[in-house]
Amino acid sequence: MKKVNIYFNRWFSVAFHYMNLIRNNEDEIPFTIFATHPDILHMSLQGADFAETEPKLEGIEYVQFCVDFCRRNEIDIFIPRLHMLDIALHAHLFDAIGTKLIVCRNVDLLETIMDKGKFYESVKEKGIMTIPDYHVVSTAEQFKAAYEDLVARGHQVCFKPTDSEGGLGFRIIDNNRSPLQDLFGHVTSMISFEDAYRILSSEPSFPELMVMELLEGFEYSIDCLADEAGNLLAAVPRRKAGGRLRLMEHNVELKEIAAKVAETYKIPYNFNVQMKYNGSIPKLLEVNPRMSGGLHISCLSGINFPYLAVKSALGGEVQPVDFTVDVLASHVEKPLIMKSNGESAVPDTVN
Numbered sequence: 001m002k003k004v005n006i007y008f009n010r011w012f013s014v015a016f017h018y019m020n021l022i023r024n025n026e027d028e029i030p031f032t033i034f035a036t037h038p039d040i041l042h043m044s045l046q047g048a049d050f051a052e053t054e055p056k057l058e059g060i061e062y063v064q065f066c067v068d069f070c071r072r073n074e075i076d077i078f079i080p081r082l083h084m085l086d087i088a089l090h091a092h093l094f095d096a097i098g099t100k101l102i103v104c105r106n107v108d109l110l111e112t113i114m115d116k117g118k119f120y121e122s123v124k125e126k127g128i129m130t131i132p133d134y135h136v137v138s139t140a141e142q143f144k145a146a147y148e149d150l151v152a153r154g155h156q157v158c159f160k161p162t163d164s165e166g167g168l169g170f171r172i173i174d175n176n177r178s179p180l181q182d183l184f185g186h187v188t189s190m191i192s193f194e195d196a197y198r199i200l201s202s203e204p205s206f207p208e209l210m211v212m213e214l215l216e217g218f219e220y221s222i223d224c225l226a227d228e229a230g231n232l233l234a235a236v237p238r239r240k241a242g243g244r245l246r247l248m249e250h251n252v253e254l255k256e257i258a259a260k261v262a263e264t265y266k267i268p269y270n271f272n273v274q275m276k277y278n279g280s281i282p283k284l285l286e287v288n289p290r291m292s293g294g295l296h297i298s299c300l301s302g303i304n305f306p307y308l309a310v311k312s313a314l315g316g317e318v319q320p321v322d323f324t325v326d327v328l329a330s331h332v333e334k335p336l337i338m339k340s341n342g343e344s345a346v347p348d349t350v351n
Contacts, residue, residue, distance in 0.1 A: 002030075003030040003031060003032045004029060004030070004031050004032070004076045004077065004310075004314065005031075005032050005033075005034060005073060005074055005075045005076050005077070006019075006022060006031055006032070006033050006034065006075070006076065006077045006078075006079065006310065007033075007034045007035070007036075007066075007069065007070060007073065007075040007077070007078045007079070007099075008033070008034070008035045008036075008044065008048070008079050008080075008081075009035075009036050009037075009054065009066060009078075009080050009081065009082050009083075010036065010037050010038065010044075010054055010081060010082035011035070011037075011044045011079075011081045011082075012044060012081070012293055013042070013043040013044050014044075014293055014294075014295070014296055015035070015044040015047065015081075016043055016044055016046050016047035017047070017295075017296035017299075018047070018079075018291060018295070018296065018306040019033045019035070019047030019048060020047050021296065021299055021304055021305075021306045021307055022306050022307045022310055023047075025304060025307040025311075026304065026307070027311070027316075029311075031310075032049050032050070033047065033048045033049050033050075034048060034049070034050045034051070034052075034069075034073055034075065035047075035048035035050075035051050035052075035347070036051065036052045036053070036054035036069065037051070037053070037054050038053065038054050038055075038056055039053075040052075040053045041338060043336075045347055046336055046347070048347045049347055049348065050073070050347055050348050051347040051348070052069070058083070058086075059083075059086055060086070060090065062082075062083050062086060063083070063086050063087055063089075063090045063093065064093075066078065066080070066087060066094075067090075067093045067094060067097065067099075070094060070097060070099040071097045071099075075099045076098075076099065076100060076314070077099070077100050077102060077310055077313055077314070078094060078099050078100070078101050078102070078103075079102045079103075079291075079310075080101070080102075080103055081290060084103055084110070084289075084290065085107065085110055085111060085114060087101065087103060088101070088103050088104060088105055088106075088107050088110055089107050091103070091105050100313045100314070102268075102269045102270070102309055102310070102313050103268075103269075103289075103290075104267050104268055104269075104271075104289045105268075106266070109265060109266075109267070109289075110289060113265075113267075113287050113288075113289050114163060114289075115162050115163055116160075116162045116163070116210050116286055117136040117162040117208060117210055118162075119286070119287065120134060120210075120284070123284060126264055128257070128260040128261065128264050129257050129260065129261075129275075129282070129283075129284050130281055130282065130283045130284065131283060131284045132212045132213045132215060132278070132283045132284070133150060133153060133155060133212065133213045134210055134211065134212035134213070135149065135150070135210075135211045135212075136162060136208050136209070136210055136211075137208070137209050137211055138205045138206060138207070138208050138209070139200075139204070139205050139206075140197055140200040140201040143159075143196070143197065143200050143209065143211060144197055146211040147173065147193055147197075147211060150211065150212070150213055153213070155213035155214065156172070156173070156213070156214040156216075157172075157173045157193075157211060157212070157213065157214060158170065158171060158172045158173065158211075158212060158213075158214040159171055159173070159196070159209050159210060159211045159212065160209065160210055161207060161208065161209060161210070162207075162208040162209065162210050163207070163208075165288075167189070169209075170189055171189050171190070171191045171196065172189055172190050172191070172214060173190075173191060173192065173193050173196065174190040174191070174192065175192050175193055175194075177190055177191075177192055213278070215276035215277065215278045215283055215285075216278070217276060217277025217278055217279065218239055218240070218276070218277050219239070219240050219274070219275070219276040219277075219285075220237050220238060220239050220240075220251070220254055220274070220275045220276070220277075220282070221237075221238045221272055221273070221274050221292055221294055221298075222235055222236070222237045222238070222254050222255070222257070222258045222272065222273040222274075222275065223235070223236045223238060223270070223272055223292055223294075223295050223298040223305060224236075224258050224261070224262065224267075224270070224271050224272065224273065225269070225270060225303070225305050225308055225309060225318075225321075226262055226266075226267060226268055226269060226270075226271065227268065227269075227312050227318060228268050228269070228312060228313065229266065229268065230262060230265070230266025230267055230268050231262065231266075232258065232259055232262035232263070232320075233308070233312075233318055233319070233320045233321060234303050234305070234308070234320065234321045234322065235254075235255050235258035235259070236248050236298045236301050236303060236323060237249055237250075237251040237254040237255065237258075238294060238297060238298050239251075241328065243330075244330045244331060245328060245329070245330050246294065246297050246328070246329050246330065247326065247327070247328050247329075248297075248298055248300065248301045248323065248326060248327040248328075248329065249326045250323075250326060253282060254273075254275060254282060257273065257275065257282065258273055261273055261287065265287075267287075267289050269309040269312065269313065270290060270291045270292075270295065270305055270306070270309045271287065271288060271289050271290065272287065272288040272290070272291070272292035272295070273287050274286050274287070274288070291305065291306060291309075297329055297331065300327055300329045301323035301327050302323050302324070303321055303323060308321075
């Protein structure tokens with residue numbers, strides 16, 4: 001059986017797990033995995049068979065690098081993360097060389113999802129789930145007005161950039177902190193309103209921030225699998241259960257939300273819906289149109305999300321699948337030798 005060539009561009013370290021989940025698939029399909037990253041020793045590359053240093057490019061120049069890489073290495077499936085929007089915009093270039101993209105090709109939808117403010121407006125209009133109280137601001141005075149409005153509604157307040165990934169730029173406003181204790185304590189996401197306002201006032205305007213109510217209930221990531229047309233095939237709600245513990249549980253309410261997101265937006269392949277409860281009400285944090293950072297944990301439910309997306313992209317039949325029992329899981333670090341006696345243990349360099 002001919003090996004299928006898969007390419008990951010710059011990903012998070014957890015791509016190491018995605019690669020191995022694809023490689024160790026239930027159908028015993030052989031794969032050769034290629035990966036690029038600016039840092040050739042990055043952990044995401046350690047799951048690849050072949051690795052190459054990725055240049056720091058933008059826009060069409062970066063897309064052309066990816067096209068050339070796919071052509072040179074006869075890539076069958078490309079799973080992008082970095083510059084996903086640019087790659088989707090130029091999907092026809094990959095079609096022309098026979099490389100299948102695991103990406104949302106609806107560029108307008110992708111742009112909306114990747115801007116939290118725009119996506120919240122879309123969700124509000126469609127009414128498919130509850131969103132937090134929020135304001136989008138780009139000046140210090142707007143920030144102050146938003147903060148005062150949310151406090152008047154009885155909320156503790158947090159904020160984050162509208163276009164960030166993960167926890168980048170996320171801050172919680174806490175006016176009871178001691179600057180001296182902060183200086184000698186752990187690095188924290190807490191900041192006082194006065195400090196935030198002073199910093200934001202240093203510029204006439206700044207990139208958009210979403211100022212919103214702080215949700216203090218359970219936080220869930222709903223890992224989802226859809227076919228190429230966006231029809232939902234699987235959804236696993238994964239809850240933070242203290243420390244490193246994660247609970248995959250049959251939360252009917254959240255699985256129904258995942259079904260509504262899939263039906264409304266038709267996001268193909270892997271996507272993730274992040275929700276957090278305020279009392280008994282789950283509210284939207286964000287939707288990621290890609291594999292989530294904790295997807296490998298959700299795969300412990302028995303559903304191989306990365307491989308099933310690849311199988312679907314290759315034209316294989318993937319039936320709707322569910323997990324049978326709730327699963328409590330965690331993780332530990334795995335030591336890897338990167339170099340021994342001068343011998344490198346990193347993947348082979350692409351010729």
